[in-house]
Amino acid sequence: MRLVIAVVQDKDSGRLAAELVKRGYRATKLASTGGFLKAGNTTFLIGVDDERVNDVVECIHRSCRAREQVVTPFAPVGNVDAEVPVPISVQVGGATVFVLDVERFEHF
Template identity: 50%
Template structure:
C-alpha cells in the first residue's frame, strides 16, 4: 500500500477532488500555502494499493495543469516597492508516493 501526497494549486483542487471521487478514490484534503508566491494550495492524502498508482497519477496529471501567471515580486511587495510583473509558471502538482506499513480504518 502507498500514500500519495499531491500538492496542487487551489484553483485545480475542486476538479481534482471530483475526478478522484468519480474514479472511486477516497482522499483527505488539507489547506496549505506555497512558499514562493504564498498562494493557497491544497494537499491531498490518498491511500492506494500499488497497482492503482498509475491511475491516480494520471488523474492528478489531467486535473492539475500548470499555467503562466504574471505576479509582482513578493520581496518588493513586502518592502512597499512596486515592480514590473514577472511571468512565472504556477499550478501543476507536486506528488510524493510513500510506502505505508499499516493502515487501519475505524
C-alpha cells in the first residue's frame, strides 16, 4: 500500500476531488498554505494499492494545471532605501506529489 500526498492549488482542488470520486478513490483533503506566495492550497492524502498508484498520479496530472500569475514581491519593511517592487510573472498551480510506502494501515 502507498500514501499519495498531493499539494495542489485551491483552484484545482474541486476538479481533482471530482475526478478521484469518479474513479472510486477516497481521499482526505486538508487546507494548506504555500510558503512562497502565501496562497491557498489543498493537500490530498490518498491511500492506494501499489498497482493503482500510477492511475492516481495520472488523475492528479489531468486535474491540476500550471498557470502564470503576476505577483508583486514584498519590499523589506523599514528599509527606506529599498527599490519600489516591480510585478513579476511566476508559474503557479500544477501539483507537488509525494508517494510513500505505508507500513501499516487500519480502518475502523
